[in-house]
Amino acid sequence: MDKLDNLLIETALNNKVGIILAENLHSICNINNAYRIKKEEGFLLEHGGKLRMAAARYNISLDEWLDLSTGINPDNWQGATAPITSWSRLPENEDGLREAACAYYGVTDLLPVAGSQAAIQILPNVYQKSRVAVLTPSYNEHAHAWRRAGHQVDLIDEYQLESAIDSHNTVVVVNPNNPTGLCFSPETLLHWHERLVARGGCLLVDEAFMDATPNNSLAPYAHRKGLIVLRSLGKFFGLAGARVGFVLAEKYFLKKLAEALGPWTISGPSRWIATQALCDQDWQMVMRQQLKSNAIRLSQQLTDYGLSPDGGSALFQFIVTPQAQVIHTYLAQQGILTRLFNNPYPSSLRFGLPGTELEWQRLQQALADLSLSPVLEQSA
Numbered sequence: 206m207d208k209l210d211n212l213l214i215e216t217a218l219n220n221k222v223g224i225i226l227a228e229n230l231h232s233i234c235n236i237n238n239a240y241r242i243k244k245e246e247g248f249l250l251e252h253g254g255k256l257r258m259a260a261a262r263y264n265i266s267l268d269e270w271l272d273l274s275t276g277i278n279p280d281n282w283q284g285a286t287a288p289i290t291s292w293s294r295l296p297e298n299e300d301g302l303r304e305a306a307c308a309y310y311g312v313t314d315l316l317p318v319a320g321s322q323a324a325i326q327i328l329p330n331v332y333q334k335s336r337v338a339v340l341t342p343s344y345n346e347h348a349h350a351w352r353r354a355g356h357q358v359d360l361i362d363e364y365q366l367e368s369a370i371d372s373h374n375t376v377v378v379v380n381p382n383n384p385t386g387l388c389f390s391p392e393t394l395l396h397w398h399e400r401l402v403a404r405g406g407c408l409l410v411d412e413a414f415m416d417a418t419p420n421n422s423l424a425p426y427a428h429r430k431g432l433i434v435l436r437s438l439g440k441f442f443g444l445a446g447a448r449v450g451f452v453l454a455e456k457y458f459l460k461k462l463a464e465a466l467g468p469w470t471i472s473g474p475s476r477w478i479a480t481q482a483l484c485d486q487d488w489q490m491v492m493r494q495q496l497k498s499n500a501i502r503l504s505q506q507l508t509d510y511g512l513s514p515d516g517g518s519a520l521f522q523f524i525v526t527p528q529a530q531v532i533h534t535y536l537a538q539q540g541i542l543t544r545l546f547n548n549p550y551p552s553s554l555r556f557g558l559p560g561t562e563l564e565w566q567r568l569q570q571a572l573a574d575l576s577l578s579p580v581l582e583q584s585a
């Protein structure tokens with residue numbers, strides 16, 4: 206598909222026009238397909254990992270894509286497949302998942318949920334309407350969920366956090382932050398937590414990307430009143446499709462959340478896989494090292510071609526550049542999907558980790574071509 210096709214599709218998507226004039230039927234099919242997918246999404250927020258949408262938009266088949274648009278570990282845990290009985294029997298809370306997770310996070314109690322997203326959505330409903338400060342730019346589902354539940358939400362940047370602690374009931378931070386990679390020390394967060402609790406408030410820390418740096422986690426303190434920590438099996442373990450996450454908080458609060466969620470929130474096979482992955486300490490140890498060196502490699506590779514990261518974590522690198530859109534489109538035309546952010550975010554890109562050596566080489570080649578391409582000069 207050429208530049209004109211992409212332009213037409215972008216125009217159709219932006220203007221919400223389903224049928225537009227295009228020179229060939231092929232383009233019209235792609236436009237309609239991309240528009241249909243977009244329309245069906247309704248009020249759902251944008252996320253990475255939308256390969257089908259990209260395949261329709263750029264007319265590149267699904268299996269040809271290198272998907273770097275998420276922060277999911279491409280070398281996911283694959284230690285075992287779930288037994289057939291886990292599909293046929295109702296899931297039981299006493300199946301060992303809770304114990305495995307408690308040991309992994311170093312806590313005495315927690316609540317397994319169907320991905321930390323499930324907790325993000327339900328949490329605002331168990332609080333009275335309040336004033337909530339949410340760090341931005343960040344994972345935008347937090348602000349969305351608090352707003353939808355009727356709370357007053359203030360989006361604040363890192364420099365406004367200090368004062369927000371003394372003026373809001375609830376403060377939400379993602380640590381390490383997605384997509385910026387900004388990190389807060391446990392000392393800073395505990396200090397903020399103390400101040401919030403003194404006024405009857407609450408600190409919510411989303412640690413979806415914490416597993417590579419467990420020493421920075423607030424998990425050991427999560428039993429304290431007014432502190433909630435969210436964890437995910439989707440990122441470090443690369444098990445995003447299993448939909449497993451955890452809420453770490455004081456017992457009374459976990460009970461309240463469990464009642465709000467009801468029974469059997471996680472499927473039997475997902476519970477089984479999650480339990481095995483959480484117990485696999487050898488894999489975890491090797492993966493922490495591997496991700497650390499891969500993060501350095503990705504950061505270096507991007508820097509080598511003029512895209513030096515402004516932040517990052519073990520699982521992604523973040524680049525703020527006015528040319529984000531052009532770079533995103535150029536790479537997508539080569540079948541490499543990155544995550545593009547713009548308004549209300551700064552114009553920026555997030556690159557996840559390639560998996561195989563071939564994928565690393567493919568990214569390197571595309572970045573080399575991009576650095577020589579006139580598209581960058583034209584947009585500068």
Ligand SMILES: Cc1ncc(COP(=O)(O)O)c(C=O)c1O
Nearest residue numbers: 320321322344383413437439450
């Ligand atoms: C910061 C953050 N928190 C939570 C989630 C939700 O993850 P999951 O529901 O897979 O645990 C995401 C997903 O991208 C995320 O980026």
